[in-house]
Structure formats: structure tokens, C-alpha cells
Amino acid sequence: MTVENKTNQLTSKVEGNVLVLERTFNAPRELVFKAFSEEEHLKRWWAPGGWTMSIKQFEFRPEGVWHYCMKCTDESQEYFGHESWGRAVFHEIVAPEKIKSVDAFSDAEGNVSEELPQTEVTLTFVSEGNQTKLINRAEYASADDVKTVLDMGMLEGVTMTWNQLEELLAEMK
Numbered sequence: 001m002t003v004e005n006k007t008n009q010l011t012s013k014v015e016g017n018v019l020v021l022e023r024t025f026n027a028p029r030e031l032v033f034k035a036f037s038e039e040e041h042l043k044r045w046w047a048p049g050g051w052t053m054s055i056k057q058f059e060f061r062p063e064g065v066w067h068y069c070m071k072c073t074d075e076s077q078e079y080f081g082h083e084s085w086g087r088a089v090f091h092e093i094v095a096p097e098k099i100k101s102v103d104a105f106s107d108a109e110g111n112v113s114e115e116l117p118q119t120e121v122t123l124t125f126v127s128e129g130n131q132t133k134l135i136n137r138a139e140y141a142s143a144d145d146v147k148t149v150l151d152m153g154m155l156e157g158v159t160m161t162w163n164q165l166e167e168l169l170a171e172m173k
Helices: 031-037 040-047 144-150 154-170
Strands: 003-006 009-015 018-025 049-060 063-071 083-094 098-106 119-128 130-141
Touching: 009 144, 009 154, 018 144, 018 154, 031 040, 031 098, 031 119, 031 130, 031 154, 040 049, 040 154, 144 154
Parallel strands: none
Antiparallel strands: 003 009, 009 018, 018 130, 049 063, 063 083, 083 098, 098 119, 119 130
């Protein structure tokens, strides 16, 4: 089954257990890659609106770990005060073309949640003149896992964070 959706410049496509997200950013590839590969930049755009991002561990290298927490600080949101921990292990980094990792929900100690889906992520940065097409290919264990993350609001969250990324890239130019 293929489901396609395009909102706010984000294109999404589901094919079985794979979710592909694409968006073109008005910035050169090296700059977009930098926003994904440096801790100080990630802190500024990774969490959705009303949430803050803190990083407990960040080792941007093959087999390096990124352990982070997003916390809802907006009192008007239903998740106010809630923390969402994540842990990624980088497997392949080809600057400024590709980042491969395995992402998972975790606890504050970095223990991976067995109840929530893990994702094999390949980020591809495609140069298109002065712009960059970002392709996020996320492979899950099953189509049900894709449905789980979509039902959790993944598309809305990615749209918000990538909008913030676009703003950061404009500042970084």
C-alpha cells in the first residue's frame, strides 16, 4: 500500500514498512548537513513548537550515540511537563551526503523502549543548486509500526521541526 501526503512542503509516502519524507530547503547541502551534525544547531530546531531540547550525549561518528530529551514547556499544550527521550546510534556518515542511524525511544538512562518502534533511518542530502532536497527514509519492523508512529503525530512533529530548521538555515546563511 502506498499513501502519499503533501503539506507545508513536506512530502510523505508510505510503502509497507517504509516511510519516506522529503522536503527541499533553501540552503546549500553543506549547511543543511551541518544543522543535522552539530549539537548546538540540533538544540535549536529538533523539538516541535512548545518543546525544548536537551542533549545528554552526542557523538557524531560511526557507532556514536546521540541521547536526547524533548520536554514540553508550553503550558497551553496537553503534554505540558512531559518528557520524551530518544536515543540514536549512528552507523554511517558520509559528509555532506548521508547519515544512517537506528533511532529509538528511550528512558533518561538511554535504555531503549521495547514497547515503541525502532527505526532504521537514512538521511540523504541532495544538492539542487543553492537548495537541498532532504530525503528521510525510515524503515520499521512492520507496517503496523509505521501506523503507530503516524498515529502518534510524527508528520505534524516533523513538519514543525523542519519549519524550524528552515528558519535556522536562513539565520546560518
